[in-house]
Amino acid sequence: MVKAVTGVVPLVDYKLLLTFAGGEFRVFDVAPYLSKGVFRALREKPLFDAVRISFDTIAWPNGADFCPEVLYLKSQPVAPDEVRRLRMGATCDTAEARS
Secondary structure, three states: OOOOEEEEEEOHHHEEEEEEOOOEEEEEEOHHHOOOHHHHHHHOHHHHOOOEEEOOEEEOOOOOEEOHHHHHHOOEEOOHHHHHHHHHOOOOOOOOOEO
16 A cells, blocks of 8 residues: 655655655655756756645645655665664755645
8 A cells, every 4th residue: 555645855866755544654765867858957956946745645746756656666675763864864944744
């Protein structure tokens, strides 16, 4: 069963701190996709940082998105005590998870 993404925080180095249904935290690295198609535009940090929750996954204003299965399978788990540290290094003015 696919877990829905319930929160997203853009981090440095084109990574995302994701919260999945049930409260699980994972980090997804977008960098490997930045040379492909619609993802090229995300190299612009203001656009990358504009990531939002869209239904059960994430999306950007330019239409780029990932399915929740890819986000989950290609991300790394994060211990709850590391979440605060990651949020402190987030790229945006606010590091609150967007939902």
